[in-house]
Amino acid sequence: MKNNNVTIHDISKALGIDSSTVSRALNNSDRVSKKTKEKIVNKAAELGYQRNSLASKLRTNRTNTIGVIVPRISKHFFSSVIAGIEETAFQAGFDVIICQSLESIDREKKLVETLYSNRVDGILISISMETSNFDHLTNYKNKGFPLIFFDRPCNVSENTNVIIDDVKAGFDATAHLIERGCKNIVHFSGPQNLELYRNRKKGYTKALNTYGIAFSEHLVIESQLMQQDGILAAKQLLKLPKVDGVFSANDTAAISAIQYLKTKGVHIPKDIAFVGFSNEPISAIIEPSLSTINQPDFEMGKVASTLLFEQIKNKTDASENQTKILMPSLIIRNSSKF
Amino acid sequence: MKNNNVTIHDISKALGIDSSTVSRALNNSDRVSKKTKEKIVNKAAELGYQRNSLASKLRTNRTNTIGVIVPRISKHFFSSVIAGIEETAFQAGFDVIICQSLESIDREKKLVETLYSNRVDGILISISMETSNFDHLTNYKNKGFPLIFFDRPCNVSENTNVIIDDVKAGFDATAHLIERGCKNIVHFSGPQNLELYRNRKKGYTKALNTYGIAFSEHLVIESQLMQQDGILAAKQLLKLPKVDGVFSANDTAAISAIQYLKTKGVHIPKDIAFVGFSNEPISAIIEPSLSTINQPDFEMGKVASTLLFEQIKNKTDASENQTKILMPSLIIRNSSKF
DNA sequence: TTCAAAAATACAATCGATTGTATTTTTATT
DNA sequence: AATAAAAATACAATCGATTGTATTTTTGAA
Known part of the structure; x- marks a missing residue:
């Protein structure tokens, strides 16, 4: 494309009006008379003028x-x-x-x-x-x-x-599992450099404490919570004794874990209950539909x-x-x- | 934020070197001696210089x-x-x-x-x-x-x-349903101003023709193919006689239709078989998993x-x-x- | 040491729009 | 008609980086 971009100077020349006036007209400044504005706007349309934002941004220092x-x-x-x-x-x-x-x-x-x-x-x-x-x-x-x-x-x-209040969310999710009757609740956690995952875990431990259940680091499975991680976590989980609940720090991992566990004959939620996190659209649709935390x-x-x-x-x-x-x-x- | 952006002119002044040389140095031009380049690069780092791309783009007419x-x-x-x-x-x-x-x-x-x-x-x-x-x-x-x-x-x-070859895709999807035994195949179609939906429909009719099945406009349900549309389409479909297959022009509508039909006691695929389009990740996970067209x-x-x-x-x-x-x-x- | 060639650097215009100031034109008042 | 005030327009600098040309400095061969 040859550089045939139309500038305010082209309009300026075409009409014999200074480019500053052209600029003001196109910005609808009241320093330009109605009549001139009209002429300029028409000519701009005729020539197919399109403001060069780069120049404008550079000059005004505002993007x-x-x-x-x-x-x-x-x-x-x-x-x-x-x-x-x-x-x-x-x-x-x-x-x-x-x-x-x-x-x-x-x-x-x-x-x-x-x-x-x-x-x-x-x-x-x-x-x-x-x-x-x-x-x-x-x-x-x-x-x-x-x-x-x-x-x-x-x-x-x-x-x-x-x-969002991730501690509260983690607490609510875990408390719900406990009240439902779960005693050995695994937590799928994410990278601990993210405060968000630390907080979800905090909520999890807080709920265990509140309900008088001992916290065990063995029950926390940490990963990137990608799809593949959910499967790995599920495999690991099956080696743990009598797990009956999982609070996953995201839906993705929960869903892939559930899919995997189903193939192994584990019944959700009878054998193991699940709560995820994020309320992905898919969570409402899979079977069983996934309990989760909705974030605003x-x-x-x-x-x-x-x-x-x-x-x-x-x-x-x-x-x-x-x-x-x-x-x-x-x-x-x-x-x-x- | 006050405008304390560092420019090449600041570097220029600080070192007593012309700004053109500074510019060339920062662009690693071989018109600048190694020694000066070093001085300039160091000073730039020291002052926290960051190129203003707007100016650069304006000048070079390349973004x-x-x-x-x-x-x-x-x-x-x-x-x-x-x-x-x-x-x-x-x-x-x-x-x-x-x-x-x-x-x-x-x-x-x-x-x-x-x-x-x-x-x-x-x-x-x-x-x-x-x-x-x-x-x-x-x-x-x-x-x-x-x-x-x-x-x-x-x-x-x-x-x-x-x-992508939407005609072929539509043909393949429909032919698959026919070969599977479907005789009354509904097509969920999208807005006809999009060639893509016209082509998927073309593929659908072409397959019907090829297999000697009469095409009926009644069996084409047109919508925006959003989630809600899938439900409406499913409702409409139930009023049609003996539909036994659906080729949906996207997965979204297919999935919501399936969900709805399941609540009405329709068995998928025994009563009605489905093929969607797009291979959304969810399609592999729902039950039944959704046949679909994978696009590269x-x-x-x-x-x-x-x-x-x-x-x-x-x-x-x-x-x-x-x-x-x-x-x-x-x-x-x-x-x-x- | 001298001087031409090469290397390094400086000068100055430019990209396109904006904007403060200056100038011209119009309006309105007496 | 004269003139001050107001309105409209023109002039010119500027934003920050780039780049063709000019100038200065360095290099190296005679």
Whole structure:
């Protein structure tokens, strides 16, 4: 494509009107008369003019764009959060650039750099599973760059985090299994550098304590909670004595474990009851349907982006960091019914 | 955030070296001596310099960025295509901006404009279900802007399309049902402005013809193929006499229809056999597992982006339009077994 | 040591839009 | 008709990086 892009200077020349006036006209400034505006707008349409945002952004030092980094867009939870973000952004007149780290710290670093060098006005991020050092993020944050963590918080320094109450969720899930009669409850846990998984585990142990059940580290199976991990966990679980309940820190692992156990003749929930985490759409459909924790995903997107836009506006103020905690809810389905 | 961004001019001043040399040094040009390069690179690191891509892109008129517009990132098919695109793009040194139209033509138009005004080097798009007029796309295409359609092609003018052989897929799916013994096969079809759905339907009718079964328009139920539509279609289907097979143009509608029918005591596949389309991950897990058409999604992303990069490179040549057709494959699962 | 060639660096224009200031034109008041 | 105020428009600098050309410095061969 030859560079036949039309600029305001082309319009300027075509009409014999200064480019500054053209610019003002196209931005509907009231410093330009109605008549001239009309002429300019018409000529712009005629020539097929399209603003060069790069130039505009460079000059104004404002991009009206935010970046969002999630581990994986195909995860229902994240795409719902993104939906919430996009809705808020649309109302605020902001564009959104969606990126996925694929759980890789290297990709994450590169994405942050790219977004920053494109001068997005702020970033919303849910860190990768590999991220345990936060320098590539706090460096920007400390410069005063608007940066907000959601779902997977960062507490190594002062930050704004939007999370759900994972301890409560873990407690509720486990308590439900106990009240249902489970005595030997296994916990599928995730990478411990993520506070979120630490908290779900905390909730699990807290519930055991509350109900006077001894906690045993043997009953905690840690993995990345991918599909394959669920199968491995199920195999491991079968070697443990009289397990009758599982609280999995995500649905994916729970589902693959259930599938595997079914092939081994284990009856869910009679032999082993299951509670997952995330309320993936599939969880309502499989058999047995999976009890799980519902997270206010869409709301999380709205809350996080609203906070971000506040930070972007209050450029001058040292924005106060705050942690917003949203409430999860337990959905009881067949995988844990009597 | 005050604008304390470090520029090459800051480095220039700090070292008493002209900014052009600084720029060249940071781009590792061999017009700068090794010694000076080192000084500059060190100072850049010290000051926390980060290139302003906006300025760079404006000057060079090259963004090394492509845009991708899909209807919905949460759809497994699209996120897999995106994965393929990102892999190719990464190798080519390009950034990818992911956008979702949410099946809305208005959003789609706005996204194309935004991407263009940000001067992406090209766009890959799978159009929305609402899109039946293509002016907002062909306008750019005709200017010589690299634009490629995937999965949902555009044949109103000369374009590059990357698609799968939907006719064959529809044929295979239907033929399989017939060979299995089905005589009254319903087809869940999608919006007819999308060629893809027209083609799947074509394949369906072609198979009926081939096997000497009369085609009846009554047996085609058209909708947006969303979850809710599947239930409505199932209800409608129950009113038809002796339906014994369904070929659904996507998995989503098939799955919700199956769920509904099961509650009505219909046995799948004994009473009604099902074949879906897309091979969503859920399809392997539900009960009965859903026979479906597997699309080479990741490959489609690679092929489409490879073609796009070729077009971007051959700026001058009038790039030849071409249609690439990828081959789908039928996966037979329990929903259509004997 | 001298000087041409090569290497390194500096100068200055440029990408396209925006914006503060200056100038011209119009309007309205006397 | 004169003139001050207001409205409309023009001028010119700027955002930050890049790049063709010019200038200075270094190198090495005679």
